[in-house]
Amino acid sequence: MTRVIDGTGNDGGTTGRLARAADAVRWETRSVGRAARAVVRGPGQERDLLVQSLKAALAALLAWLVAQVWLGDPMALMAPWVALVLVQATVYSSLVTGARQFAAICVGALVASGAQAVTDDTTGALALSLPVLVLLSNWSRFGDQGIYAATTAVFTIASGTVSAEAVGHRLGQAALGAVIGVAVNALVLPPVHLRDVRENLAALAREAGEVLSAVAGDLREGEWDAQTAVGRLNAAQRLQDRLDALRSARGWSRESMRLTSGVLRKLHRAPTPTQALPSEDEDERLGRITGHVMALTRSLAVAADEERSPAPPDPEVLRAYGKLLELLGDSCRAEADRLLGEENPGDPLLDRRTEAAMRDLHTRLQEGLTQEAGQGPARTAVLGTLVLQAENLWADLDPEARGR
Secondary structure, eight states: OOOOBOTTOOBHHHHHHHHHHHHHHHHHHHHHHHHHHHHHHSSSHHHHHHHHHHHHHHHHHHHHIIIIIISOOTTTTHHHHHHHHTOOSSHHHHHHHHHHHHHHHHHHHHHHHHHHHHHOSHHHHHHHHHHHHHHHTTOGGGTTOTHHHHHHHHHHHHHTOOSHHHHHHHHHHHHHHHHHHHHHHHHSSOOOOOHHHHHHHHHHHHHHHHHHHHHHHHHHTTOOOHHHHHHHHHHHHTHHHHHHHHHHHHHHHHHHTTTTHHHHHHTTOSOOGGGOOOOHHHHHHHHHHHHHHHHHHHHHHHHHOTTTOSSOOOHHHHHHHHHHHHHHHHHHHHHHHHHTTOOOTTOTTTOHHHHHHHHHHHHHHHHHHHHHHTTOHHHHHHHHHHHHHHHHHHHHHOGGGGGO
């Protein structure tokens, strides 16, 4: 392979790597800037992350003040360490994590003390205890906290103080840190993940609408080929990532209300009946809509592939189909506005004239299906599949359309 060197003696490959590194730094800088602006702009994921980070620092500082300054314990390191990691995303997860971590710390301290008593040597105690504790850290009962058994053993043995009194001090400090960490998380702006569900639902509906509108534009303008179809299919498949984020947000919102719903309602941070989260049926409905959009774009990609579809539908029929998809995309965006509580008098499914236009387009597509039937089964199968998927999409966007 030939290396390209410019007149200054620079390696072209090195220059390219430096350019990519500079681009990566710029991208990260812009990301930090966007996050900072989002924190200032209003409530959101970025502000929640900032609050939780500050709470973790506060918990560690309080634990250090109580253990070192107030109690005067020379082994105060354990308290802020445990408090810091126990400010979790929800109060429930803080309690579960705290219990698992404290159990792991107890096991690590006890095993380390036993190994030191048997070997009476620091290296020997580490060699005896660490293999057992690292293996034990994979026990599912410890969750992701099992590694604290091994790290506690290292601290215990390396400090040279493994007496019963020293072990008791460490366990007491761990318990103190756990109590402070959980208390700070539960009492200081307890984390509530309710907004995320609504935002992810709205984003899923809006992104589905954007995919439909993009496909509709391509069909209307006659710019539909195999490459374009694959690009739109990839865009539709990325909706699955948003759907996964929605399911994760639903789980976090459910967990964030466990053990704290009463306190949160007193602080007016839990949803009232008029502000209740969308039901889980909405998740299922938006999931079906996502599936319809993916199936629709997949069928269009097959129709545009000359090796798989010998007879794509007539361009005029596809243009009419594009108009229908544009209306369905508008409906998806209106659904997103509804989920966010925004007033949207232009909702196409509530506007009689738009609904009439959708019916007219649907009739034209059915007529086109009848015409295609005389030109061979391949055209009929492709267009019939497209019409069926559009009907399914419309039915889930407008449940009242099912019986019409």
